[in-house]
Amino acid sequence: MVLKGISLVILTLHLLCHVSLVPDDLTPEEQQELENIRRRKQELLEDIQRLKNEIAEVTSEIENLGSTEERKNMQRNKQVAMGRKKFNMDPKKGIQFLIENDLLKNTSDDIAQFLYKGEGLNKTAIGDYLGERDDFNIKVLQAFVELHEFTDLNLVQALRQFLWSFRLPGEAQKIDRMMETFAQRYCHCNPGVFQSTDTCYILSFAIIMLNTSLHNPNVKDKPTVERFISMNRGINDGGDLPEDLLRNLYESIKNEPFKIPEDDGNDLTHTFFNPDREGWLLKLGGRVKTWKRRWFILTDNCLYYFEYTTDKEPRGIIPLENLSIKEVEDKKPNCFELFIPDSKDQVIKACKTEADGRVVEGNHTFYRISAPTAEEKEEWMKSIKAAISRDPFYEMLAARKKKVSSMKRH
Ligand SMILES: *[C@@H]1O[C@H](CO)[C@@H](O)[C@H](O)[C@H]1NC(C)=O
Ligand SMILES: *[C@@H]1O[C@H](CO)[C@@H](O)[C@H](O)[C@H]1NC(C)=O
Ligand SMILES: *[C@@H]1O[C@H](CO)[C@@H](O)[C@H](O)[C@H]1NC(C)=O
Ligand SMILES: *[C@@H]1O[C@H](CO)[C@@H](O)[C@H](O)[C@H]1NC(C)=O
Ligand SMILES: *[C@@H]1O[C@H](CO)[C@@H](O)[C@H](O)[C@H]1NC(C)=O
Numbered sequence: 001m002v003l004k005g006i007s008l009v010i011l012t013l014h015l016l017c018h019v020s021l022v023p024d025d026l027t028p029e030e031q032q033e034l035e036n037i038r039r040r041k042q043e044l045l046e047d048i049q050r051l052k053n054e055i056a057e058v059t060s061e062i063e064n065l066g067s068t069e070e071r072k073n074m075q076r077n078k079q080v081a082m083g084r085k086k087f088n089m090d091p092k093k094g095i096q097f098l099i100e101n102d103l104l105k106n107t108s109d110d111i112a113q114f115l116y117k118g119e120g121l122n123k124t125a126i127g128d129y130l131g132e133r134d135d136f137n138i139k140v141l142q143a144f145v146e147l148h149e150f151t152d153l154n155l156v157q158a159l160r161q162f163l164w165s166f167r168l169p170g171e172a173q174k175i176d177r178m179m180e181t182f183a184q185r186y187c188h189c190n191p192g193v194f195q196s197t198d199t200c201y202i203l204s205f206a207i208i209m210l211n212t213s214l215h216n217p218n219v220k221d222k223p224t225v226e227r228f229i230s231m232n233r234g235i236n237d238g239g240d241l242p243e244d245l246l247r248n249l250y251e252s253i254k255n256e257p258f259k260i261p262e263d264d265g266n267d268l269t270h271t272f273f274n275p276d277r278e279g280w281l282l283k284l285g286g287r288v289k290t291w292k293r294r295w296f297i298l299t300d301n302c303l304y305y306f307e308y309t310t311d312k313e314p315r316g317i318i319p320l321e322n323l324s325i326k327e328v329e330d331k332k333p334n335c336f337e338l339f340i341p342d343s344k345d346q347v348i349k350a351c352k353t354e355a356d357g358r359v360v361e362g363n364h365t366f367y368r369i370s371a372p373t374a375e376e377k378e379e380w381m382k383s384i385k386a387a388i389s390r391d392p393f394y395e396m397l398a399a400r401k402k403k404v405s406s407m408k409r410h
Contacts, residue, residue, distance in 0.1 A: 079103055081120070088122040091129035108136065112143035116165065123261035126166035131174035138177070145181045150189040154245075156252040158186050159204060160259070167261045172393035179204055193245075195237035198404045202235050205397060207249055208258070209276060215257040221278050225250045230312055237407040277383045279376065281305075282332060284368040291332060291370065298380075300398045301387050303338075316352035318367060320388050323348065325381055332370035334377035338384075339366040 026034065079101050087094025095111060098104035104114055115126050130141045148165070150158040162182050168175055183200040187193070194200045210228060213219050223231070229246045278297040283305060285292060294305040294315065301321065304314040324341045340346050350362035371377035387394070 076103065084120040087129075088125045091125045092132075094125075095129070108139035108143045111140050112147060115140070115144055116147040118165070123165075123167045124169075127169045130166060131169040131171065131178065133173070141178065141181055145178075145185045148185060150186050152190070154248060154252070155186065155193075155200070155203060156207060156249045158182075158189075159207060163258055163260050172396065175393065176396050194241075195239065195407075196404065198400050199236050199241075202397065202400055202404060203232060203241070203249075206232055206235075207253060210250065211253050211258045213276075214254055226310070234405040235401065237404050277380060279380075280372065281380070282370040284370075286362060286364040296369075296380075298383055298387060300401065301394055303384070313353065316350065316362065318348065318350040318362070320384065323388060325384050325388065327377075327381070328368065330368065330370065334371040334374050335368060336371075336377060336381050337366050337368050 080098070080103050083094055083098040083101070083103060085094075086097050095104070098114075099106045104110055115121065115129065118126060129137065130144055131137075144165075145162075148158075148162060150161070153161070159182075168178060179201055180197070183197040183204060187197050187200050194203070206228075210223065213221075213223050225247055228250045229243055232246060233240055235241065276299050278295065280293060281296045282291045283294050283296075284290075294307065295309045295311075297304045297306070297314075301319065303318040303320060305316050305318075306314050318338065320338075322340060323338045325336055325338055328335045328337045338348070340348060345365055348362060348364050348367065350364060350367075351359055352362050353359050369380075371380055
């Protein structure tokens with residue numbers, strides 16, 4: 001509209017200029033006419049200036065609108081994106097950048113929100129930030145976990161949600177802190193399901209281990225639901241958890257494995273529970289030197305052996321503390337031996353069940369074991385070595401198990 005107006009004025013001016021070029025031997029009427037035209041021209045020029053000014057004003061107004069709202073927003077978004085990038089490379093620096101540029105408030109709640117939304121954030125980096133040891137990060141972790149709503153979810157559902165919101169780091173202390181916070185939150189949202197947060201904590205790990213046992217192709221013996229139930233006896237402060245509950249959790253994992261972000265095939269369970277193994281092995285007797293086939297389970301830094309896979313009570317328990325392992329030659333193939341280093345004749349602390357049911361101390365100065373294949377021998381030795389080499393996480397878990405299963409007596 002405005003532009004059309006200008007064109008019209010210019011066109012008119014053009015015509016007027018032609019008129020003004022006529023010679024000046026004019027009649028008074030013509031003189032008058034010319035005067036009128038000149039005045040008109042002046043008026044039109046003024047009109048043009050006014051229109052030009054108006055246009056400039058409107059244009060600048062439009063531009064200003066853009067800069068105060070959009071341009072500011074664009075600037076902000078750019079900085080947030082930069083903050084996210086920084087965060088993914090170095091979480092602490094990223095957070096610091098966002099705070100210094102007023103894009104994030106320096107409170108544990110605001111930072112927790114930011115991480116919980118997680119937009120554009122690498123979940124490994126989120127895990128690294130939440131796992132940091134200092135008080136402020138621990139507060140953020142607390143706030144982060146409290147943003148999760150677990151009410152009326154079963155433990156597997158809650159774990160699915162939790163383990164998807166960041167990647168659990170690989171350090172024992174960090175995992176311990178994070179899972180402890182998780183267990184507290186779960187119990188807070190679902191009072192009465194477990195006797196204590198320790199129970200919730202231990203069962204969470206039992207479930208993570210179950211996930212690996214059931215879904216990792218390297219684990220050949222898939223536990224049955226009965227085994228899962230029996231493995232979790234006594235963890236509810238000395239009492240048992242309802243079978244239905246355990247069955248549901250088992251089925252849920254069986255039907256759908258846990259997903260973890262940034263899954264590089266090196267899942268948690270592999271890092272932390274690698275030593276867990278079970279399978280058939282031959283064991284040389286202590287007094288009577290005969291080979292007996294036994295179902296061995298390596299867990300909690302102990303080697304348990306059973307007569308049948310379905311037995312509830314082991315025939316024997318060998319704590320691995322202070323023991324060493326070595327390969328040995330025997331008439332049987334694929335043999336290895338557990339022994340006490342630097343003391344040949346000392347009896348290894350262990351126990352076994354006699355035929356009449358009495359539990360007695362073992363009388364072995366060494367345990368000689370034969371695996372069915374060379375490959376299995378290697379795997380067993382590797383797992384036992386790892387168990388012996390004191391994984392701090394094992395010890396934490398084992399300590400809690402001891403705590404919750406001893407509570408019955410009180
Ligand atoms: C945020 O606050 C914490 C403690 O409240 C402080 O240690 C930290 O330096 C602050 N960070 C920034 C970037 O201001
Ligand atoms: C997240 O960070 C980890 C570790 O730095 C890296 O291995 C992974 O590829 C990153 N993921 C994405 C989606 O960029
Ligand atoms: C569960 O098992 C699957 C398949 O082995 C694996 O990809 C995933 O990382 C496991 N989840 C956890 C939490 O260990
Ligand atoms: C292992 O050795 C330590 C220190 O010598 C000892 O206190 C502990 O009782 C031993 N444990 C076992 C199971 O023999
Ligand atoms: C243990 O075995 C030794 C011989 O190897 C034997 O002298 C000792 O009596 C046995 N002790 C028990 C309690 O069976």
